[in-house]
Every structure is written in C-alpha cells, then in structure tokens.
Amino acid sequence: MKRHHLLATAALVLFAAPALSLAQTPTPTAKVTEKGQVAQQDMTFANKAAMSDMFEIQAGKLAQDQAKDQSVKQFGSQMVSDHTKTSDAMKEMAQKKSMTLPTKLDSEHQQKLDKLRGVKGEQFDSAYMQGQVDAHKTAVALFRDEAKNGKDADLKRFAEQTLPTLEQHLRHASDHRPAVASAGAAGAATQQGASIEKMMGKDVYGENGKKLGDVADIILDSQTGKATQVILNRGGVLGIGAKQVALDYNLLRADGDRVVARQVTEDQVKQMAEFKYDDNTVSLGKRNGDHNTGSTGGDAAHGTANSLDSTKPRNPQ
Incomplete structure (x- = not known):
C-alpha cells in the first residue's frame, strides 16, 4: 500500500514539472515584443x-566634389542635408x-x-542627374506604398x-536633368564626330x-551623348499624313549630300508609330536651342511632337 502511494506521488511530480517550468519562464521584454510586431x-x-538614404548621401557628396555645373553641386548638397x-x-x-x-x-x-566616381565634369553632371531622376x-513609389x-x-x-x-526632389531633378544631360551629351557628341551635326536636315x-x-532631329543617349536615333520628318502630301518617326542611328550611313537607311523600306516607315518627345529626351535640337529644327524643332525643344506640315519653309541650318 505504501509502495502504491509512493508511485502515485512520483507520477504527480513528473506531470507537474512542465507546468512548473513554464510558469518560471521569464515574460518577453517589451523590446522583443515590439520588434515582433x-x-x-x-x-x-x-x-x-x-x-536609399545612404546612397543619396554618398552620391550627393560626390556631386559636391566632381560636378561642373554649380546647380548640380547645390542639388548634391541639398541631397546630403535632406537625406x-x-x-x-x-x-x-x-x-x-x-x-x-x-x-x-x-x-x-x-x-x-x-x-x-569614374566620370567628371559635364559627364558626371549628366550621369548624376539622370540617376537622381x-x-x-x-x-517616391516606395514611400507612397508605405x-x-x-x-x-x-x-x-x-x-x-x-x-x-521626395516628390520635390524628383520634380527638381526632372526639371534640371534635360539641360544638364544635353550639355554633357554635347561634349560626347563632338567626340563622336562632326558627321552627326552634318546629318541634320539631310534627305x-x-x-x-x-x-x-529628312532628318529633323537626332536623339542622344543622356549619359554617353552618343547618337541613338534619327528623327525622320515625313512631310506627307499637303500636310496630310505628316509625322515624325525614329530610325535606329546605326542603320544610317552618309552618302554625299544624302543619308541612306539600310534595311528600311518606305512601307516600313509608313507603318511606324509617330515619335513622341518627353521631358527627358536629349537631342541635338534641344542642345542647340533650335526651335525650328526640321518642321518641328519648336515642338522638340518643348518636349512634344505634333503633326508635320511639309509646306512650311525650313529655316536654314
């Protein structure tokens, strides 16, 4: 009888042990709980x-040291401060x-x-402002979602x-980038050769x-300044069917006073969608401040492209 009593007591102690252990576990601190939430x-x-903050601060410091344009230096300084x-x-x-x-x-x-870090002067200005946009x-998308x-x-x-x-930063960078990019592209375009300039206005x-x-404008890469597309002015008949289309620059070659497009037919050009400028477009027309490049220089310089009228006189280049 005594032996049964001892066994029962041992069993009670054994099954009670986990409950005792849990009761003695420390309650999680508020710090850990807060993290878990x-x-x-x-x-x-x-x-x-x-x-994002770390990158903006370090990139802004680079702009303060390496930018050529004073406004880019100031923008970089503002990024360091705000971020x-x-x-x-x-x-x-x-x-x-x-x-x-x-x-x-x-x-x-x-x-x-x-x-x-690998670029200086105007090329830095162009690359930095494009990166900022x-x-x-x-x-902005990240913070809006949060x-x-x-x-x-x-x-x-x-x-x-x-x-x-952040939205203010984006507007500032977007407004300033085209002018800076055009200036940076100008030097690279000069290095690429005078053939780009000579192509403007040619048939x-x-x-x-x-x-x-005919060539109405030439689109440049915003960071390298190299020509990427040629904007072709399709005059139509009495202004009907007039539009601008973009051809790959690498498909064109100079042939005396005219330009020949390889692997491009008239039918293909007719089927192409009209080219549309936007606020970030960098081109020779914008860089030169030519508001009358081809038939749409004014539109190009202001970031839009409207239907063309071949009956309008072309300003001399």
Whole structure:
C-alpha cells in the first residue's frame, strides 16, 4: 500500500514539472515584443529607405566634389542635408523598435556609386542627374506604398511626412536633368564626330533610292551623348499624313549630300508609330536651342511632337 502511494506521488511530480517550468519562464521584454510586431512589409520598407538614404548621401557628396555645373553641386548638397535628416530619423525609430538596418551599400547601389566616381565634369553632371531622376522615382513609389499600406503606425507616419520632400526632389531633378544631360551629351557628341551635326536636315533614302524623309532631329543617349536615333520628318502630301518617326542611328550611313537607311523600306516607315518627345529626351535640337529644327524643332525643344506640315519653309541650318 505504501509502495502504491509512493508511485502515485512520483507520477504527480513528473506531470507537474512542465507546468512548473513554464510558469518560471521569464515574460518577453517589451523590446522583443515590439520588434515582433513590426510586419515584414514595414521591415522591407525600412531597409530600402535606409539604403536609399545612404546612397543619396554618398552620391550627393560626390556631386559636391566632381560636378561642373554649380546647380548640380547645390542639388548634391541639398541631397546630403535632406537625406541625412531622414536617415537620422529612421535610425532613431529603428533603435526604439529593435530593427536592424543596413550599414553599408548593397552591390547594386555600390556599382552605381563606383560608376559615378569614374566620370567628371559635364559627364558626371549628366550621369548624376539622370540617376537622381531614377532613384527618386523609385523612392517616391516606395514611400507612397508605405504611406498607404503600412502596418506600423510610426513608419507609416514617417513615410507620409517624408513623401512631399521626395516628390520635390524628383520634380527638381526632372526639371534640371534635360539641360544638364544635353550639355554633357554635347561634349560626347563632338567626340563622336562632326558627321552627326552634318546629318541634320539631310534627305534620307532607302537602299532602293526612294526618299523616306529628312532628318529633323537626332536623339542622344543622356549619359554617353552618343547618337541613338534619327528623327525622320515625313512631310506627307499637303500636310496630310505628316509625322515624325525614329530610325535606329546605326542603320544610317552618309552618302554625299544624302543619308541612306539600310534595311528600311518606305512601307516600313509608313507603318511606324509617330515619335513622341518627353521631358527627358536629349537631342541635338534641344542642345542647340533650335526651335525650328526640321518642321518641328519648336515642338522638340518643348518636349512634344505634333503633326508635320511639309509646306512650311525650313529655316536654314
């Protein structure tokens, strides 16, 4: 009887042990709990925002040292100032929420920074401002999404408050980039050869000898300044069917006083969609300030392309 009593007591102790152990487990601290409450979406936002700030600060410092245009230097200085403020605010918030933020650039942003270090003067200005447009488009989209869909109240509020500044940066970069890019492209275009300039206004023919149109403008790569497309002026008949189309620059070759387009037929040109300028387009027409390049220089310089009228007189080049 005594033996059964001892066995029963041992069993009670054995089954009670887990409950006793759980009761003695320390309650998680508020710091750990707070970290656990940060959703993955908010963590992703915080990491990307921190990475963006680091890149903007380092790229802005490069602009202060390497830019040729004074306004680009000033823009870089503004980026260092504004993004240092948001970076400090994000670090303070991360510390309170026990979030670990990146402390160095990832490979993508480091490559962009290294590329900027490799150019100087006008070429730097062009590459930096183009990069600023691209980077701030990404940042604005990131902060808009967090402001709308964020789960953490503090991070969501931070996104809402920072978004207007980022949108202002984007507008400034977008407004300033075409002029800077054109200046940077000018030097590279000169290095590419005078043949680009000489091509302006010339008639373009297919390999079968039929005229396809004439050169109204030449589109340049915003960073290298090399010609990428030739804008062909299709006059139509009495203005009917008039339009501009873009041909690959590499398909054209000079032949005396005219230009020959290889592998391009009249029918293909007729089927092409009309070329449309936008605010970021860099071209010889914009660079030269020619508002009457071909029949649409004025439209080109203002970022639009309208139907052409071949009956309008061409200003001498």
